[in-house]
């Protein structure tokens with residue numbers, strides 16, 4: 001069986017977790033602090049805050065941006081449902097706009113049309129690790145005084161050409177960027193998330209809100225020779241990452257360049273193996289974007305039924321997934337459609353994701369490509 005994805009974990013991560021356990025400090029502590037510093041340095045951000053997952057990261061980003069009832073946040077429906085849910089957590093209204101059919105990312109022209117006097121923020125997704133058009137989105141945000149938040153759950157290590165140079169996603173080209181370390185993403189801590197920003201004020205808020213609004217963190221109280229009484233400055237949350245997770249994350253971060261070069265090689269491999277199939281549309285990487293290939297998404301020819309292709313591949317031992325979901329088709333969001341979402345629906349219904357993971361062998365990749373090629377021939 002060839003899986004859709006596999007985390008790239010080994011004895012390094014197991015040993016690091018073991019050391020954290022034996023250190024006697026297992027909740028948020030020195031490993032989390034070190035992971036934050038190393039992550040910030042990796043993406044070129046001024047500040048980083050580790051949290052329990054990307055959903056809580058997105059929630060804190062919107063709380064820090066003061067999103068509340070009556071506020072509209074423009075975002076993609078074509079994303080994992082957590083993107084829309086975090087807007088609802090704050091009482092805000094998600095305003096879904098369509099994606100570009102080539103990149104599956106939010107279309108800045110559609111964003112511009114959806115701005116109203118109630119719009120407070122743009123929540124842009126770097127879908128499947130492909131950077132979205134931040135240059136255009138940032139201009140829109142500046143023109144209209146909006147907060148730009150990046151859902152970079154899938155985009156650790158992805159690169160974007162902006163301001164005349166190549167940067168990693170998360171330098172906070174917008175105001176706040178949120179990452180996930182779920183096993184389905186390119187580096188993992190089991191569960192985990194990170195917020196990056198260039199604003200000291202946002203960073204202070206994230207660090208306060210992730211641990212109950214506590215004025216003095218327990219790490220500081222433990223290390224102090226003086227008795228310290230803490231205050232609780234506002235209603236916060238418990239969104240902490242553990243030191244075991246952070247210890248694993250530091251090892252994963254060290255492997256990120258290797259993981260990405262392996263993934264890029266596999267993406268090139270698919271492009272070569274599948275490049276000549278009539279009607280099959282391969283992923284498009286704009287010249288200003290370098291994906292980390294968190295997912296490899298192909299659009300099926302019109303003649304091929306999505307479920308038929310996926311079932312046949314599964315029968316032959318190959319896992320696939322359909323295109324990314326559309327939140328507006330799910331129960332909580334069905335009555336919230338204001339703008340055309342045709343491309344989002346087509347992307348969900350006409351695309352499939354192919355297996356891609358750092359340790360995938362060339363033989364396995366050839367098997368996936370051959371199986372898909374034969375299946376599409378059979379259906380022609």
Ligand SMILES: *Cc1c(COP(=O)(O)O)cnc(C)c1O
Nearest residue numbers: 053054055080082153180181182
């Ligand atoms: C995975 C994902 C999330 C949620 O991340 P968690 O760490 O699982 O909370 C949010 N947005 C997008 C686009 C994702 O792919």
